[in-house]
Amino acid sequence: MTTKAWIPASTSARLEQLVRVRPGITRQEAATRLGLSTSAVTTAVARLVGSDRLVETGPAEGTRGRGRPRGSLSVTSPASTVGVLLYSYGVFELAVLGYDGTTRARQRREVPGLLSVDDVVAAARGLLARSAGWQRPDLLVFGIPSPFHRDVGLPPRPPGSDTDRRSFANVFTGDPFEALAEAVDAEVLWENDANLAALGECSQQSETERCALYVKVGGEGIGAGLCIDGRIMSGGHGLGAEIAHLRTDDDPQAICSCGSRGCLDVSTGPRLMRQLADAYDRELTWAEWLVLVETGAAGPVRVMQDVGRQIARTIGNVCTFLDPSSIILEAGSAASTAALAEGFADQLGQQTPPFIHSVTQIRHGNLGDRAELLGAVEVARQHIGP
Numbered sequence: 001m002t003t004k005a006w007i008p009a010s011t012s013a014r015l016e017q018l019v020r021v022r023p024g025i026t027r028q029e030a031a032t033r034l035g036l037s038t039s040a041v042t043t044a045v046a047r048l049v050g051s052d053r054l055v056e057t058g059p060a061e062g063t064r065g066r067g068r069p070r071g072s073l074s075v076t077s078p079a080s081t082v083g084v085l086l087y088s089y090g091v092f093e094l095a096v097l098g099y100d101g102t103t104r105a106r107q108r109r110e111v112p113g114l115l116s117v118d119d120v121v122a123a124a125r126g127l128l129a130r131s132a133g134w135q136r137p138d139l140l141v142f143g144i145p146s147p148f149h150r151d152v153g154l155p156p157r158p159p160g161s162d163t164d165r166r167s168f169a170n171v172f173t174g175d176p177f178e179a180l181a182e183a184v185d186a187e188v189l190w191e192n193d194a195n196l197a198a199l200g201e202c203s204q205q206s207e208t209e210r211c212a213l214y215v216k217v218g219g220e221g222i223g224a225g226l227c228i229d230g231r232i233m234s235g236g237h238g239l240g241a242e243i244a245h246l247r248t249d250d251d252p253q254a255i256c257s258c259g260s261r262g263c264l265d266v267s268t269g270p271r272l273m274r275q276l277a278d279a280y281d282r283e284l285t286w287a288e289w290l291v292l293v294e295t296g297a298a299g300p301v302r303v304m305q306d307v308g309r310q311i312a313r314t315i316g317n318v319c320t321f322l323d324p325s326s327i328i329l330e331a332g333s334a335a336s337t338a339a340l341a342e343g344f345a346d347q348l349g350q351q352t353p354p355f356i357h358s359v360t361q362i363r364h365g366n367l368g369d370r371a372e373l374l375g376a377v378e379v380a381r382q383h384i385g386p
């Protein structure tokens, strides 16, 4: 094949960068993402394959027509990686992933109390040191259990607030963002953890899930993320899809850490766990609770169904307003998610007009505890290129 001289060099560079962060992409998909014609991409592929920078596998010889397998592109240089730091209350998870989603390293650390800036910096340095056996991460993505907007920042802590008390959007004993950027020689991106999970789930099916609302229920509370056209919708200040602080009519006297009353967060998460402890006359961990649901114990199953109903009551109008193509539910295990989804679907049918609930797909999360990690990889991809 002849390489056309009029193809600008930057086209090849852009294509190589795209293939580096989206290994396995086809020529057609690359053309769409780069806004180029397929013939321009074909010419650039030939140039990069000829200089041993790209390889293309398939389609098989002699296969033609609509069923013809599509060829996939990959770079010949060592696979690039993304470093991921995920902080949830009490647990710090670190991972290195390839852009193909493979996990190169993963570890969890218990972190009692709030997270200090030193904890964050030490963890990031440890992660980068462990990556000596493979390509050093281009980027670190830090997932946090608070609303966050990349260009706006966390809502400021109120003057005079107690730093040892967990409060709204306050999980750190200092501001770790600037310190981390200075301490590691890698670009650092920040995102809300539920947004990462939402992006991870919907990036697997972005062609059919144009508007996907993800809701996760766990022992620490409830989180949600909204993805539109495969991108996180984080609102004007990072609070977009912040489901935990939607007002629900249940128990409106209960005050929330955000300063409002009757938030959904109050009746799920820690409050839910306390109610369970009262019902069973002993403290239960979330893991123990999931086992009870798994065994089909009537009480725990009913509680998860009721949580699903309460969520649907709270976001029913939001669904009518947004018209999501999918609502993705995750509650820690298959049985727990099934019970949550049962109550949710039942209540959504009463909260929304038929033209909404009859077309909205309610599905379980497919990725489990890998949703945030794969969302972090997608965040890195979107940051780097088209």
Ligand SMILES: [Zn+2]
Pocket (backbone or CB within 6 Å): 244, 245, 256, 257, 258, 259, 260, 263, 265
């Ligand atoms: Zn609240």
